Each structure stands twice: as C-alpha cells, then as structure tokens.
Amino acid sequence: MPTKDSARRRRTLSERRQEIVTTAAELFDRHGYNNATMDDLAHAVGIAKPTLYHYFGSKEEILASIHEEFIDLLLGKHQRRRQAGLPPAQQLLEVMTDVLELMESHRGHVRVFFEHHRELPAAERDSIRDKRDAYEAQVAALIEQGTSAGTFRAVDPRIGALAVFGMCNWAYQWYRIGGSLEPRQIAYQFWDMFLRGIST
C-alpha cells in the first residue's frame, strides 16, 4: 500500500491546484483577502512557499481562480437545466437554490466573489465580469420567457433578475451553516414570495 507521502506526491497538478484554491477560499473568508499572506496559505495547505509558487505565481492569480470556479459552477448548473427544458418558474427556483447551496458547500468562494472583484488583475476582472453579466442576462431571459409564456406578468426582466440575485446573494451576510433552515427551504420561501407576493 502507498504511504500517505507517496500518495501526496502522486497527486496531479490539477488536484493540487484545486486543493490550494479551496484552502485559499476558506482562508480568505476567515481572515480577509487583504490580511491573508502566501505564507499563511502555504502553511494551511501544508507545503513550502516555493512549492506554492510553483502552482500559482501570485495571490491575485489564486483570487482569479476562486472567482472563475464560482461563476463557472453557476453557469454550468444553469446550462444543464436549460438543456433539460424545465419551465421558467422551475428553472428560477433552481437558480435561487444554487447560490444558497453554494453558501453551504463553497462559503469562502461566495464572499470572495462578492467582495473582491475589484482586487482582480485587469484582464481577469473583465473576463469574470463578462461571465457574471452573461449569467445575469440568462436569468433576465428566463423571466422574459415566463412573461412570453403567460406564466409571469410583464415586469422589467433585469430588475426582476436583480431582485432574485439580491434576495439570494445577500444571504451570504446572514446565512449560517447548520442553521434551522436548509438552503433549499430558504430558496423556496424566497421563490414563493417572489412569484406569489406577500399581499393577500
């Protein structure tokens, strides 16, 4: 049987990069992106600092990977649903659930994505913004489809998308892992309010 050390050595480049990104997201969430150093990160991953630099040239490069991973997860989940042809209202519930579930599985990514876009190097800042805008446009298009199908009334689709993102994304400020409500239950309540309204 391989020892733990030999197993560690046999990790692929991409597995190791993934481990660094995951650990960095947690570290940045706990101590703040600006306060966390490459020394802290190397220590948290359990590798020497030169080894860390073998995988990532800078802290900004890791920051960019966290952003990329987060938005690609959202885009990928939504893409698979669009292909499955769910009705707009159901797709919307899944969109709302996605980000709340990521607060459970990727809480570090969530804070970094929402608070540190400005710290990205210029090229990455643009590319992430384009993906984020594309995702926002897809959710606005979903609302438009619902309106065309007669399921939703004629609201401003962009303001509708921003209301959806607001309700769900804002939860990163108050959601606690292990609280009394599961991510999907919270998403369902928000979705129900957004679709039916709270008026009698």
Place this chain on the structure above:
Amino acid sequence: MPTKDSARRRRTLSERRQEIVTTAAELFDRHGYNNATMDDLAHAVGIAKPTLYHYFGSKEEILASIHEEFIDLLLGKHQRRRQAGLPPAQQLLEVMTDVLELMESHRGHVRVFFEHHRELPAAERDSIRDKRDAYEAQVAALIEQGTSAGTFRAVDPRIGALAVFGMCNWAYQWYRIGGSLEPRQIAYQFWDMFLRGIST
C-alpha cells in the same frame, strides 16, 4: 467678511468630525478600507496628519463613526414613520426606498457598512450589530403587523425581512449614480414584485 481660512478655523469640532467621516467614507469606497491610510485621509480633507489625530484616534474609530452614522440614519427615518402611523405596506415601501436613496447620498457609507463590519473594534462591532439586529427586527415586525391586519399573508416575517433587505441592499453591487432609474423607482418595482408577486 471672514476669509475662507477664518471660516475654516471657526468650524465646530462636530462639523469637522463630520467632514472627516464623510471624506473617509468616499475614500474607503474608492480605494478600499484596507488600502486607504490616515495619510491619504488627511490629504483628502486638507489637514495635517496630527490635526486628523486630534479628531480621531485611529482609522478604526473613523470606521466605527461611518457605521454608526449609517445605521442611525436608517433607524431615525423608520422611527419617524412609525410615529406617523403609516400602514405596514406603505412603511415597507419607505424602508425599501431609504437604503436605495442612501446609495445615492451616502454610497461610501453603504459599502463600508456592508463589507467592513468585521474590521470594527470589538465593542463597536457589538453595538453596531445590536442596532442592525434591532432594525431587522423592526422590519420583520412590520410584516407581522401586515399579516395581523390581513394585508399580508402569513409568511415567515424574518425571511420576509431578509428578502426585502436582500433586494435593496444588494443594489450596492450594481446601482450606479445617475443611471436611468431613480432610487425610488427601483424601490417601487421591488416593492411591487414583493407584494404582488410576478406570477399571473
């Protein structure tokens, strides 16, 4: 007539503190709280650094004043409306308008309040959190009052308050001063969606 300089000298302590807090909020918004130094701030206000320290002992103290000012504004506006006895649905529209209007008049305060709570000294962190929780509880109570009055259906009042805060507070991520919609128009659309729902 007094010269500009003599007028400046005659400013009261509280006027000068106010000027520093306002300038600091703009500076922290533009450059990030962690990047902005007391040197930058003294320069932006147009005073010497020792003079700045005469008004505030530390950057954290200024951070605390920004937080205090922001939450006191929200609490004060809401308090006056409660005394005026507006119906819950109307009060809710005003609550939603308040924070969107503050993105126009106090945009630096908004970002600082939402992103730098963790950087506050412990005592201030607790006192600000208590005020923020009190405000959240007041908005939840408003939803409960609407339910009791038969205007709103029986939703979870806390989740309802978090939906309201989410839609409106999140706008600090996308709201641009001078855009095509006024703060009150955005608040109205969110309020309309939240009360009536988007379903047909």
